[in-house]
Amino acid sequence: MAIRRASPADWSAIRAIRIAALTEAPYAFASNLARELPYDEDHWRSWPLRHAVFLAFDGDEPVAISVGIPGDEVEMISVWTAPAARGTALATEMVETVVAWAKAEGATAVKAWVVETNPRARRFYDRLGFRPTGEEMAYPNDPAITEYHLSRPL
Numbered sequence: 001m002a003i004r005r006a007s008p009a010d011w012s013a014i015r016a017i018r019i020a021a022l023t024e025a026p027y028a029f030a031s032n033l034a035r036e037l038p039y040d041e042d043h044w045r046s047w048p049l050r051h052a053v054f055l056a057f058d059g060d061e062p063v064a065i066s067v068g069i070p071g072d073e074v075e076m077i078s079v080w081t082a083p084a085a086r087g088t089a090l091a092t093e094m095v096e097t098v099v100a101w102a103k104a105e106g107a108t109a110v111k112a113w114v115v116e117t118n119p120r121a122r123r124f125y126d127r128l129g130f131r132p133t134g135e136e137m138a139y140p141n142d143p144a145i146t147e148y149h150l151s152r153p154l
């Protein structure tokens with residue numbers, strides 16, 4: 001698998017992997033398919049202009065995504081790997097790619113949100129050194145579910 005930073009020219013791959021993620025794991029994201037499916041090309045082209053978007057490819061097929069929102073403390077969003085790539089090191093590589101980028105940008109931490117109903121993701125982030133910040137909020141797609149904020153100091 002080849003991981004690289006996306007550019008606006010990669011808009012269709014960004015859209016494809018994001019739609020795949022929202023379809024396969026709707027419980028893991030603060031957004032949803034109904035909201036993002038209608039977004040136009042300009043929206044998807046703007047993602048890598050506003051964020052550090054990293055894609056993993058198996059040949060020409062996007063199979064994973066991770067995104068860092070720039071800042072003193074980088075907010076990592078949209079981390080997802082296709083089911084066929086799970087159980088490999090790819091998810092770890094995607095997170096570590098954002099961490100390496102954040103360090104190079106001079107960030108002090110990388111943060112992420114995880115829903116209480118996704119214990120696999122919670123264990124994954126824990127293994128990578130992310131710890132709860134104590135901040136939590138209602139999950140936007142279901143206020144009965146809690147989202148926990150995690151942080152990994154750099």
